[in-house]
């Protein structure tokens with residue numbers, strides 16, 4: 535696998551220069567399943583994504599990530615690339631199945647050694663690792679034997695795995711993310727059926743249960759880390775958060791009904807994860823619409839959640855317009871996961887689509903940052919832990935593929951927008967471009983490229 539180009543010098547532009555505070559955390563990232571490969575090397579167990587991608591018809595073009603971007607084999611080169619790019623932070627995820635092949639019990643010391651050497655090498659190169667413990671690649675036995683995230687046993691298994699990682703890598707890793715975008719993981723796996731376990735039998739119930747167990751897994755792991763660090767001086771304690779995915783939802787018209795719809799839509803997406811983290815309960819609009827289909831937190835769990843995040847970890851990609859359903863756009867059928875949200879979505883006016891069909895509407899990031907700050911006033915500020923721009927996976931436009939003009943423009947536009955939010959007092963503390971390398975893009979296989987570095 536050839537790394538073809540490091541982010542080229544951006545085209546000269548007439549954009550003004552923006553100054554960011556020296557401590558601003560610039561970074562890029564990757565995830566284990568999408569990037570590592572080495573699926574049967576070094577004692578790694580199987581994950582739900584291995585089983586899913588090896589099932590014909592599940593991933594576009596039958597693509598499997600057995601080799602992915604061969605980060606497992608070429609990580610030393612990749613660290614050198616990061617060093618040449620000059621990024622001070624790198625977000626990576628650990629493969630749970632590489633560390634604990636069955637998800638529980640036996641520890642694979644070769645897996646620990648792999649990550650240990652990677653982390654040490656990053657640190658030697660002056661790059662600080664931000665480590666995500668779980669980016670959607672559940673060890674397969676936990677799905678087969680425990681029913682995956684539908685069972686609290688998986689949450690308990692996660693806490694044991696997290697504790698092991700805190701023990702083995704703690705001291706060197708000062709920024710942890712427990713789980714990555716639980717709501718997306720739950721909807722894709724338990725309502726849309728586009729990701730494993732591909733369940734569509736109870737789309738108005740199972741996603742809420744799966745996401746609930748993930749939130750509890752996060753809260754319990756956070757409590758464990760706090761306990762393990764209690765004896766350390768405050769300034770030597772690692773910080774921890776949960777990755778929250780949120781698009782921006784803009785009202786389609788100036789009507790009160792559409793403003794209401796936009797607010798509802800934010801509650802059902804951002805609020806689904808963020809409200810429990812900052813208030814200890816799901817948003818009232820979700821509770822009113824879903825009743826008992828939405829699980830509840832005990833007082834003790836709510837307290838753990840409220841104390842679980844040291845900063846707001848935001849993942850953002852796009853913007854949609856929303857309206858109240860009407861005669862032209864009637865409500866969705868009750869059997870749909872999306873019915874309870876009670877809105878209809880529309881393309882963003884004036885926005886073009888990127889190669890994944892998402893609206894290119896960077897203004898949404900600015901509005902989202904303001905909204906998060908006003909609604910949750912997150913302690914520790916906001917780190918945009920993931921945002922990026924996909925280009926086509928084929929080589930139809932070789933110049934674009936190596937020059938990355940559209941991506942560079944998008945990232946500049948975004949930087950200008952979060953800089954503006956910062957100027958207005960929103961505490962944005964960092965920005966991580968997704969992703970370091972072109973990699974396996976889940977159900978799309980290798981059909982799309984997010985990498986700052988092109989991989990052949």
Ligand code: BGC
Pocket residue numbers: 565568714715718779849920968975984
């Ligand atoms: C995921 C990434 C993915 C990106 C683009 C994010 O939600 O975290 O793994 O590559 O979306 O689809």
